[in-house]
C-alpha cells in the first residue's frame with residue numbers, strides 16, 4: 035500500500051486514504067524515514083524532569099515545583115515533529131524506597147522503563163554526580179534501550195563547571211551512554227538538539243498518536259495534579275508527601291438562560307477531595323478562615339479551565355486519611 039507523498043502523483047489513491055489508515059496519517063502521509071517511539075525521562079528527585087518534559091512538548095503537561103517527588107504518575111507528553119514523534123513518559127523520581135508508597139512508585143518506574151525505546155537520564159549541572167544518580171545508573175544500565183544523558187539546568191552554572199560536569203558524566207562507571215546533551219529547560223536552550231538526538235534513537239514507523247495531541251493522561255489525573263501543585267505552593271517541607279488529590283466526580287450543570295442566550299457550555303461542577311495525613315496538616319491547607327484553600331481553588335481553577343476549555347465550578351474538600359502512605363488499603367483507594 036502506498037500513501038500520499040510517498041512518490042508518484044498520488045492520483046491513483048482513493049480520497050479517503052487517510053481514513054483507510056485509521057485516521058492516523060497527518061495530511062500528506064508521513065515522510066520517508068519518519069521515526070516514532072517512547073522515551074522515558076528519569077533522574078533523581080528535583081533533577082528537572084518535569085520542566086524538561088514540558089519544554090520538549092512545548093506545553094504544560096507535567097506539574098513542576100521546587101520540591102522533590104511532586105510527580106507521582108507516568109504522564110505522557112507527545113512531541114510532534116515533521117520527521118517524527120516522541121511519546122514522553124515522565125516518571126516519579128527513582129529513589130530508595132522508605133515507605134510503601136515509595137516502593138510502589140519504584141515498581142511503576144521499572145515497569146515503564148522496560149518498555150521504552152530511549153531513556154533520557156537527567157543529571158543536573160548544579161549538583162555533583164552523587165550516590166543517588168549512581169543508584170539510578172545501576173537501575174538503568176541493564177536496559178536494552180539506549181541512554182541519552184541530559185545535563186539539565188546548564189544555565190545555573192558557569193561554563194567551567196558545566197565542562198567539569200560533562201566530564202564527570204562521561205567517566206561514570208558501568209553505564210553505556212549513547213549521547214550527552216547539556217540543556218536548559220527554563221531558557222529553552224538545546225531543547226531542539228535533545229529532541230533531534232532522541233528522535234535519532236527511535237525506530238522508523240508511523241505516528242503513534244494523531245497530530246495535535248499532547249498527552250493521553252486522563253483529564254481527571256491532570257486536574258488532580260493541577261490542584262496538588264497549587265496546594266503545595268509555599269507550604270512547609272513535610273507536607274508534599276502527605277498530600278493526595280482525588281477528583282471524585284465531574285457533573286455538567288443544567289444550562290441557565292444566560293448560557294443559552296450566549297450559546298455557551300454550562301458550568302462543569304468538579305468535586306475534589308484533598309487528603310492529608312494529620313489534622314495539623316488539614317489546618318495548614320485550609321488556612322485562616324479558609325483563606326489558603328480559597329487561593330488554591332482560584333489558582334488551580336484557572337489551569338483547569340484552560341485544560342478543559344470551559345468554565346468550571348471547583349468544589350474542594352480537605353479530608354484526613356491517617357498515615358495513608360503506609361496503609362495498603364488507603365493507597366489503593368487513593369489510586370496508587
Ligand SMILES: Nc1nc2c(ncn2[C@@H]2O[C@H](COP(=O)(O)OP(=O)(O)OP(=O)(O)O)[C@@H](O)[C@H]2O)c(=O)[nH]1
Nearest residue numbers: 080081082083084085099102103104105127219220
Ligand atoms: N535554573 C534552572 N532550574 C531548573 C531547570 N529545570 C528545572 N529547574 C528547577 O528545578 C526544580 C525541579 O524541577 P522539576 O522539573 O520539578 O524536577 P523533577 O525532576 O521533575 O522533580 P520530581 O518531580 O521531584 O522528581 C524546579 O525548581 C525547577 O524550576 C533549568 O533548566 N534551569
